[in-house]
Amino acid sequence: MLDEITIFPGIDKAGCKENFTYITLKAGETVSIVGPTGSGKTALITDIELLAQGDTSTKRRIIINGEMPADDIRYNPALKPIVMITQNTKCFADLTTEEFLQIHARARRIQDKKVIMDTIDLANNFTGEKIKKDTKVTVLSGGQTRSLLIADAILIGAAPIILLDEIENAGIFKQEVINLIHNAGKMVFFVTHDPVIALLTKTRIIMENGAVKNILYQNEPEIKAAQNLLELDKKIGNVREELRAGKAITFDFLAVNFAS
Amino acid sequence: MKLVIIAGPPSAGKTALTKQIVKRFKDEINIAFLKIDVVKAFEDIELRKEFGILTQKIYSGDLCPDHAGVMVLGDAVDWAEKSSADLLIVESAGLCLRCSPYLNQGLGIIVLSSISGIHAPEKMGAMVSLADIAVITKIDLVSQAEREVLIQKIKEVHTKIILMETNALQGNSLHRLYKLIEDSPDIDKDNLVLKGNPPLGTCTICVGKKEIGWKHHFGVIQKLDGPIADYLYRGE
Numbered sequence: 009m010l011d012e013i014t015i016f017p018g019i020d021k022a023g024c025k026e027n028f029t030y031i032t033l034k035a036g037e038t039v040s041i042v043g044p045t046g047s048g049k050t051a052l053i054t055d056i057e058l059l060a061q062g063d064t065s066t067k068r069r070i071i072i073n074g075e076m077p078a079d080d081i082r083y084n085p086a087l088k089p090i091v092m093i094t095q096n097t098k099c100f101a102d103l104t105t106e107e108f109l110q111i112h113a114r115a116r117r118i119q120d121k122k123v124i125m126d127t128i129d130l131a132n133n134f135t136g137e138k139i140k141k142d143t144k145v146t147v148l149s150g151g152q153t154r155s156l157l158i159a160d161a162i163l164i165g166a167a168p169i170i171l172l173d174e175i176e177n178a179g180i181f182k183q184e185v186i187n188l189i190h191n192a193g194k195m196v197f198f199v200t201h202d203p204v205i206a207l208l209t210k211t212r213i214i215m216e217n218g219a220v221k222n223i224l225y226q227n228e229p230e231i232k233a234a235q236n237l238l239e240l241d242k243k244i245g246n247v248r249e250e251l252r253a254g255k256a257i258t259f260d261f262l263a264v265n266f267a268s
Numbered sequence: 269m270k271l272v273i274i275a276g277p278p279s280a281g282k283t284a285l286t287k288q289i290v291k292r293f294k295d296e297i298n299i300a301f302l303k304i305d306v307v308k309a310f311e312d313i314e315l316r317k318e319f320g321i322l323t324q325k326i327y328s329g330d331l332c333p334d335h336a337g338v339m340v341l342g343d344a345v346d347w348a349e350k351s352s353a354d355l356l357i358v359e360s361a362g363l364c365l366r367c368s369p370y371l372n373q374g375l376g377i378i379v380l381s382s383i384s385g386i387h388a389p390e391k392m393g394a395m396v397s398l399a400d401i402a403v404i405t406k407i408d409l410v411s412q413a414e415r416e417v418l419i420q421k422i423k424e425v426h427t428k429i430i431l432m433e434t435n436a437l438q439g440n441s442l443h444r445l446y447k448l449i450e451d452s453p454d455i456d457k458d459n460l461v462l463k464g465n466p467p468l469g470t471c472t473i474c475v476g477k478k479e480i481g482w483k484h485h486f487g488v489i490q491k492l493d494g495p496i497a498d499y500l501y502r503g504e
Contacts, residue, residue: 054440057412063443079444083432085416092412099414101386112413115420153411160413
């Protein structure tokens with residue numbers, strides 16, 4: 009069982025020690041990691057994914073439930089309590105979607121054959137263009153690839169910690185993904201530039217120059233702001249879908265409600 | 269003296285991995301490095317400049333690079349020992365995939381890139397199957413799921429290999445590799461032999477006949493649609 013993970017400080021880009029003693033995050037907690045590009049956001053979640061033990065460029069250490077993770081947990085995907093959705097929108101494996109998922113299910117020691125079609129169905133909820141089981145993963149579009157990888161992380165990775173790197177970039181139905189993940193009771197890390205995602209998480213880690221600069225916790229006005237932005241975001245989403253479908257925008261779309 | 273032999277296809281990250289190993293150990297022990305290549309290699313100069321370690325290179329030229337490796341490795345071990353090296357790292361050219369350069373002693377490391385294709389580990393035969401350790405590089409370029417798919421494929425083909433993943437440019441999570449190198453016993457230079465079987469002896473192509481088609485060749489030959497001397501042909 010995963011109860012908590014703890015991040016111990018490493019060094020910033022100049023080699024100076026990070027300014028915190030440790031950060032402990034509990035099961036079910038949602039965390040966003042924000043900061044300019046190049047500030048070390050992806051490096052931080054990569055450290056978590058690799059369960060770094062001072063052996064990455066940041067020199068951070070990550071422990072689980074107060075203990076150093078055993079080699080098995082670090083190197084055996086079947087035992088790894090972490091799934092990560094990277095920014096990659098490309099697969100290189102010369103396999104069909106079905107074969108890809110089958111091998112991954114074997115890697116994660118999942119016996120249930122149903123999980124393959126369930127994963128493809130779930131992926132198809134996140135993307136406008138449907139993925140078929142005999143499509144080669146090498147020809148999937150960026151959005152399809154990410155949808156598939158997210159569905160794969162949820163159903164096949166099925167781990168208590170999910171790391172998501174800039175999920176807003178993929179042209180997928182972001183809201184569906186966020187709802188699903190929020191309701192799964194997992195510890196979720198969002199690396200993000202999206203204000204809605206950042207405001208919807210309980211904890212916000214701010215990065216600068218390769219180091220954790222500050223940690224903020226969601227406050228009352230932020231929850232309110234998040235709701236407003238969410239409405240706005242839905243409208244933008246609708247406009248996006250209309251434009252994608254080749255339609256012209258009418259006056260109806262200009263009426264945007266801001267709650268006060 | 270310890271011995272590490274690094275093999276793998278071109279551009280997999282062999283040199284990047286070598287640099288991480290050298291960086292890790294150079295302040296504690298003396299390292300000697302040998303690069304075997306066919307036409308051109310710069311690794312020896314790079315490593316000498318960057319880390320000030322002993323380096324050498326050998327061009328195999330018209331000779332098969334693995335063959336060249338076998339021929340010069342004895343000299344290389346003598347050279348490294350005379351220079352009082354504690355660790356000799358040999359980086360092979362990694363070309364035709366028929367053979368593997370690993371010896372019965374020391375560590376054999378295959379370097380594979382995560383983007384080299386899902387079937388590469390199977391196609392590469394002895395270079396993977398006879399290695400002690402497989403290091404998967406460039407993991408920052410693919411998704412976690414795809415990394416796990418590749419690892420699973422390698423494990424299914426080579427159940428005993430020790431697998432590790434890294435971004436060799438940064439040297440992420442290589443502690444385990446360093447530990448294996450530290451723990452590997454010193455070699456006994458009078459008893460070094462190849463782990464794998466060398467290919468069958470001289471063939472007409474090896475001796476330089478350029479004509480195309482089986483009728484110009486004798487010895488170990490195979491037609492496109494099947495063997496004509498199958499008792500000799502063992503290339504598969």
